[in-house]
Amino acid sequence: MTETPATEKARQTRAAILDAALDLFRSHGYDGTTMRAVAQQAGVSAGNAYYYFSSKEHLVQAFYDQLQEAHAAAAAEALQGLEGRTAYSDRLRAVLSAWVDIASEYHEFAGTFFKNAAEPTSPLSPFSEASTPAREAAVQIHRATIDGSDLKVSKALREELPELMWLLQMGVVLFWVHDRSPDQRRTRELVERAVPLIDRLLRLTRVPVVRGVVDDVVGLVRSVKGP
Template identity: 55%
Template sequence: MTKPAADGKPLRARGEQTRQVILETALRMFRERGYADTTMRAIAKEAGVAVGNAYYYFDSKEHLIQGFYDHMQGAHRVAAAPVLDGEREFAARLRGVLHAGIDVNAPYHSFAATFFKTAAEPTSPLSPFSRQSSPARDASIGIFRDVMEGSTAKIDPELRVHLPELLWLAWMGVTLFWVYDSSPEQRRTRRLIDGVVPLIDRLVGLSRLRVLRPALRQVLELLDNVRRDD
């Protein structure tokens, strides 16, 4: 049995609540002051917790962002669930998942451009391509794997292995466009999604044509080569 805290709440639930308060406070301060100018001490003070308590839940500011990544992947999956549960056509599933991703990111648009300057640094642990970001990256790729596996699309077996990661890379491109999209409610990003999904759908369908298989293999070999560390 989980031991209750002094206020009657289970310690685990209270700890998760404290962790969430620290994370939400940090994100607000990042938006207001910028990532570089926000310290862990300032976050702790604003959240109403001891500095040591803040470090208990998050070892550093970078860990706060990793916590944000994890939170956003969970939110993306929840937002995408109605589409994944109700649609079987590949294009409809992909379109719905991409729009769901924009929906959950929307409250953080004002913060995104400032944060991206740090995350875009190749050696930054905040990069979506970094080792530290692998749990959130894998979770996101998993969403696109569900897009593929739950659809009725007939996909070339070789492409099927790599398609979830390719769709995630496309999502990274859409996200970058969204970061710098200054149109009202980022409508240009929505139009980009609606325009690019039919193209992806068509390319996935064409991948089964024998005449295109040599080109497809070249693309997949290129992907494998650029992923190698040597």
């Protein structure tokens, strides 16, 4: 990751380069955008652009980080707006809906990233080492969503649940990328209808006949994740 610029002028230059890149991604797509074009659009030299972002991949990582910061702020505001309601379904719905809201302005060119992000070896993959900060920040949002809720599950499941909910969010993101309905209405409907079902399934994990299966699932998740 590129270090955060130390001065206000540096922060403004970095932001201008990122804004220029996003404009070009919209109009020319990811593959059709060059670092030289980004520099020209931002009104800086190519060397200056490379000083802040060593590649197009780093520009996209900066976009991921920016989007994640915006989601964290929107999610915190949405949870605060629940006025003390602790129902997990309300909190999860608020967090997922907040993501759809803040990401909506980028929907038109999100697909240009997806074909690159879907490649397992790509640094743009949400599972890559380069994406670790954004991924961990997203998991933390789900941890806070769970911790402030009335949800009661086993200790083992609770430890893994924030990351499992992030994986659920990735599924929503994939659906959203392909959603061509106005204002991504179908994605919003997916969130609205899926959240109560997820809430009910999680609460069922405390039923004795289900608990053993849950323990097996948690064990499988941990073995797949590795040390």
